[in-house]
Amino acid sequence: MSAFTGTQSANETNAQQMLTTVALNLWKQTIERADKTFSALTDEQLQKQIAPGKNRVGYVWGHLIAANDYMIQLLGIGERVHPELQQTFVTNPDDRANQLPSAEQLKSYWNEVNAKVLAGISAFSPEEWIGRHNAVSEEDFAKEPTRNRFAVLLSRIYHLGYHTGQVITVTK
């Protein structure tokens, strides 16, 4: 019985680790694909709109940087690297009267933020993944345990797909 339980437990640990490994792998691929899409763009291409009257490509990139930066706080990895981007690229809609940061600047923010996110999420155990994220109170989390770190990661993968698709359409 004890040996059986031991075996079962090892399998279960493997299952948990496999599930989180798969998500982590997809995160890396997702970032790589977005990186190929954005990092080669010129300042001029960043001015292009994803459709007439819609966000500029450079706004979308800034938006993804700010969203990934917010993950650092949300997942309890540490302090945000560029909290100043939140206002311009998340709270406010794109305003063509605002000058965008240069391609070089955005690339530097992008790399900096993604490195910090990746270092943090690579270290999480399965138990940490199903733990509470920082935008939900302990009381609410007790009622809705699906509001955990893993849910943040998966929804950010979707979000990256959403915006990468928009930008590839007008830059390729």
Added chain:
Amino acid sequence: MSAFTGTQSANETNAQQMLTTVALNLWKQTIERADKTFSALTDEQLQKQIAPGKNRVGYVWGHLIAANDYMIQLLGIGERVHPELQQTFVTNPDDRANQLPSAEQLKSYWNEVNAKVLAGISAFSPEEWIGRHNAVSEEDFAKEPTRNRFAVLLSRIYHLGYHTGQVITVTK
């Protein structure tokens, strides 16, 4: 010792189930969001291109239906519902000389395919999620165990985001 192992085992089972539940919840939300984006479109809107010279909106919808339909086979849920869509919407690029199915037709395929996918994936245990998908051989799977059903689900979530973002940009 036995009691402790038992408790640990229960926690691990909970962790696995929580990880797969979170992914399943996001799948449902992702389909719902795509449904809101596509199901209200008219035949005329389906003719619109996502950018000049790019895929028509109706092609993108057909492409997502075919991709979800293929999941039925890939995940071992059963037989594909509309294998005839593969050629037009996956193998071949969009060709404006081809007439698209009507909005009503696409909506019917979409609902039919998604219902079968959801019924199938709702029944998977964590062990089934980390099992081999049908596009990888047993031999290759032994070397690369991350090529499992869970990886298919997560990459399809990304893929749905990618195309939903493109379509929302030109239809909203």
